[in-house]
Amino acid sequence: MDRKLKVVILGRDDALWLSANVLWRAFQQAGLEITVIELPSLLRAGDVYPTLKQQEAYHTLIGIEEAPMMRASQATFSLAQRFANFSRNRPPFMHAYxxxxxxxxxxxxxxxxxxxxxxxxxxxxxxxxxxxxxxxxxxxxxxxxxxxxxxxxDYVYHLGAQGYCHVLKTVATQRRINHRPGRLADVVRDAQDGRITALKLMSGETVEGDFFIDASGQESLLLGAALGVKTESWQQWFPCDRLLTTYAPPLSPLPPFSQISAFRSGWVGLFPLRDRTAVQAAFTSHELSAEQALEAAHMVTNMRLNPDAIISPLFPGGRQAYWHKNCVAIGEAGVVFDPIDSVRMHANILGLSHLISLFPVSRESMLESAEYNRNVGAAYERIRDYQMCHYLLNQRNSQPMWDYARAVxxxxxxxxxxxxxxxxxxxxxxxxxxxxxxxxxxxxxxxxxxxxxxxxxxxxxxxxxxxxxxxxxxxxxxxxxxxxxxxxxxxxxxxxxx
Known part of the structure; x- marks a missing residue:
């Protein structure tokens, strides 16, 4: 590796701080220069990061201790995810880890x-x-x-998102990773080859770099907005186009599993935390308004939901390339998954794992991008296919959204x-x-x-x-x-x- 390679990570929340800690852990002895530009967080009190079983091993790899991390993020363990109401005749079932x-x-x-x-x-x-x-x-x-x-x-985690990101940020700060908060004003690109050379911040500061990581979430400020890499939509396979997030009082006793319950116009997920129960509802805006979705989530869960729910657009899809020129997207800057199988955090891990194994050794060529795009693209598509089956195999007959999903x-x-x-x-x-x-x-x-x-x-x-x-x-x-x-x-x- 070119020991003078300067890496700039622009982003927020989980993708930003996981990227910073993973790169530091992997290349601290190589003298890699890392600069983190932290955009304002978009997390709310009710947000949760459910994980897959690979997360525990990744925490060990990057030096995150489980017990204090779980206390700080009000986290719980989970042994399975329970699926209910996807059929009018079959009982709920457990997908066990x-x-x-x-x-x-x-x-x-x-x-x-x-x-x-x-x-x-x-x-x-x-x-x-x-x-x-x-x-x-x-x-x-x-x-x-x-x-x-x-x-x-194995087991997985339900992580309170704000507390978890605070843990990741604290660890990065203790490692003295160069970090500054800011907002992006402009992206400077080379006039000849179009590569990114620097980021201009609203403060007037210019941060130069050789390699850029876009961890800005669905805005995709670098790979998407600046470099123009388009998204290939998966919406034809995933009919829910809105995601409601809120929370309810904690469950007692704490169930060691999460639950996904289908209803006429989508599904509702319950993710137990120590101090609250995180609630997600994916639904189709063709059938429900925001107010109707909150009422439906209340009816499905029979729980007292915080009325200040957040409704976000949900458009699953992946970029046509995840590494273009000298920029790679990590997390939702590159791919947006339907949240039904809790794969958001795993998408971060996949992108970072492949990046570490194919990290550029030269600022000029970056030939590694072709192999990265091939491997990561295939991995994301296999996840997409797995998730698609929940919709394809539903047996909720005579309900428009589910009839459509079954016929695709x-x-x-x-x-x-x-x-x-x-x-x-x-x-x-x-x-x-x-x-x-x-x-x-x-x-x-x-x-x-x-x-x-x-x-x-x-x-x-x-x-x-x-x-x-x-x-x-x-x-x-x-x-x-x-x-x-x-x-x-x-x-x-x-x-x-x-």
Whole structure:
């Protein structure tokens, strides 16, 4: 790497401070010069960052201690996300952050479950997940030796957004990362090649740099506004075009899972925090006004919602390039996801992980951008495809928004993936996947996509032997879940009053 490379990060909130800490941690010994320009925060009291399971490992990587971070952000743990009301006939289901059952004779467990279900077995697929069983029982656990031999278990966070960003900013300040608050006045570009050379601030200051990170959120002040990189809309697959955010009183006891509940014109998400319950409602403005959306969220949750809700536009889509010239977009400056699977923070991680591995070694060429765009673009599309299935597979018939979502043609890669699973229960995994086989299978089965056939290798085992395997798995899960404690015990909080 060119040791004189000057990096300027323009942005706010999670994308800004994660970028600053990740670059410092990765390249502090290389002498990288980092300047952070902090735009005014857009966060409100009710905002939450739900994460995926990769977040914990990333905190360790960048030197964030879990316990103090969670206290400062009023955070809770989560073992699963519960989906309700996506069908008028099927019960809610848990998407657990763990594997389901165990492979038998090297055949994925869900094939054995499919055969047993066809023969009348009553156990639900989620009954074979330690995480799902614990979540349904209101219990939490830190994965360890007790379950490691049986399943891969993990947990995620619900992070109070303001407190979490304060933690990230404090860590960056302690690392003496060059930082100044400001507002962007102009972007200076080279007259010959169009690269960004400096940022002019409203204060009159000019900040020069060689490489720029756009962490400005959906405004995309550098990659989008200044460099003119267009967005490819995904709106045809995601009918909700507005997002309501507010909060309600805290739940007691704290449930170790989040919940997504569909209703006629969208869905409502509940994300428990220690001091409040964050509420998100994605809906279509073609059917609801802001006032009607707040009323619908109240009806779905049956909770006392803060009336000062914020309504934001929601237009999922990704840039045609995520790294153009000498600028890379991190977070929503590059890609906006539907919030249904809590992937916002993971999008930051994906972009930064690929940036670290392909960080430019020269200010002149930056040939790494082509590989970065290929890898990151594919990863974002695989996430998009996973999320799309919640809409495609809904069974809320005779409701315009959901009827439309069910009728839309998916992209070819997802279409084949769905067809193969529907035919024989196989899960196709492409390069750059975020969600694993168990995630896809649990989501599809939960939404009622039951394959017409299962792997014929399952028939090599007698029904009696398969039943014994099932009984041992269920017994193991029951024995491990029964002694687990409520989540408050792990958070150092007083137990809920009975």
């Amino acid at each position: 763990s594997t389901y059952g165990r492979d038998i004779a090297r055949v994925p467990f869900h094939h054995y479950w499919l055969k047993a279900r066809a023969q009348g077995a009553k156990a639900e697929y989620e009954d074979f997940s330690v995480n799902a069983a614990a979540a349904k029982a209101g219990r939490f656990f830190i994965p360890g030796e007790a379950v490691d031999g049986f399943a891969n278990c 043609q998916p992209p070819e890669l997802l279409k084949y993936k769905l067809e193969l699973f529907a035919a024989r229960g196989n899960v196709v995994q492409y390069d750059d996947e975020t969600f694993e086989d168990d995630d896809w299978a649990a989501m599809w089965l939960g939404h009622g996509l039951f394959p017409k056939a299962y792997d014929p290798l399952v028939d090599q085992m007698s029904d009696a032997e398969a039943i014994q395997h099932f009984q041992r798995m269920l017994g193991f899960i029951r024995a491990n879940v029964e002694p687990m404690k409520p989540m408050e015990a792990y958070l150092g909080m007083a137990p809920a009053a009975v």
